[in-house]
Amino acid sequence: MAGEMLGAAVGGLDYLEVEGLTPEPGRNLRTAGAKGWAGLWPKAAAIMLVLAVWELVYLSGWRSHAIFPAPSTVLANLWGQMHHALLWQALGTTLRRAVLGFGLALVIGSVIGAVVSRNRPLRAAVGSMITGLQTMPSIAWFPFAIIIFGVSNSAIMFVMVLGAAPSIANGLIAGVDYTPPLLLRAGKTMGLGGIALYRHLILPASLPTYVAGLKQGWAFSWRSLMAGELLVIIAGSPSIGVLLDNAQSQLDMPSAMAIMIVILLLGIGVDAAFGAVDRSIRKRRGLADAAGR
């Protein structure tokens, strides 16, 4: 039968082509393991290198050992602080502020982004202002915030939102702008319009750019938070910033550096989480690059 032949030919060609596109599962597993190791060892080597340089500077006697401690001293200090409730209490305060501030920025930034992206005149008016706001170093907002809100949590939240919301809004606006016109045409021929067009096409299409905006917004709000905790010291509520400030005033370098390591690790951890979300979105859409990153 000619029809059966055709079906068999079409089906056979499909399998030939699709097999070329998806690697065998076995190979995939092996490369995943190899990839894990390939990603891990340079990082481990970099950390060892930093510790080695640090140790060398320490041994060289460039500064008195009292104010420039050895890596081992700092790590021991960190270990000691980890067995103390104070560090965890401080961590709790800081993370609560981080989540609240970033959450607030997320809501405000997304609402502004959604409204501005839909409305042309508003975009002309507000669009460049948002970008301008982004160039303002957040620490410059603190005098303003402290005068308005006093030495309070609100002052810190205010600066965090100002730092992060523009990036988030910009991410959403850019995502909406770059919805591929062909997909829009396809959506319209299908009969998608109004809210459905946003829900099924424009929002999913802008997701990768939006997540990039969130990641940038997080970086800004995290910096604002650290600056805020050093400037806005609220009595009776220990935070990471307060611990750092205390260490400074007591000239306790091992503690200061231990807290800095905590800050660094937190930043790296959240960044990695955003990276993982970004990668999974890109992978689902076939946008992951050849290196599979």
Next chain:
Amino acid sequence: MSVTQRSVPLAGASSMPRPPEAVARPPEAAARPPEATARPPEATVRLTDVSKVYGSGRTSVLALDKVSLTVAEGEFVCLIGASGCGKSTLLSLVAGLDTVTSGELSTGGERVSLMFQEPALFPWLTAARNVELALRARGVAKQGRRARVVELLQAVRLGDFAGKRPHELSGGMRQRVAMARALAQEADVLLMDEPFGALDAMTRDLLHEELERICAERRLTVLFVTHNVREAARLGDRVLVLSSRPGRVIEEIAVDAPRPRRIDSAEVAELAARMTDRLRAEMASHGR
């Protein structure tokens, strides 16, 4: 010159049932003399002196110049022309994505769906979800959608690949998902804008047969734009040759060769040669 724009119902624009014939048909169709109605299949797509101008004033461009054509119900009409003949403009007009500047256009109240050279699938959805979205946009209830998606994907022989995302499929397979999505719009008229232009010859050849089979099974009316003369001769019941800048129908070729045809047959080659000659003469007329 008449400057009425008939409303062209956009495929799936609403979950509304097809409008009553009497309302949607152009008035002249109802009042047509008996000998005209006796002509066997009725015209589904009808363009009468359709012109399209882009821009205004000195920078305006006349894309289509008084194009008149009809596509009968169940007929497969190919449009062929060199660059700048306004083929894509014409399809946009018929699809209702754009409005005519003058003249009259009617799709007889039939649903119309449009396929592009690129599959234009949503990359974040699986093949099945892409097809389902078209059903959803048309207002098909959730319970009915699953089974319909399976049926549509089987119709384009992709039943095994429902869970794959577009990037996991080959170009030909993506274009077949796009075809299933177009079929999901329950359109009677399928507008195709060089749908196989980006595919390799072997895949294209298979898809010609697939398209022919699906059109016959579903009694689809097709308006198919292509640059490829052999493709036009292989697929069309009729081939319309368009001039360039502005686009006008300069020749109509009825293809009488019986189906199924082969793209490498002598009949197809002969017709293709005729079209090529006509197109070259047209291109030569634009030289300076």
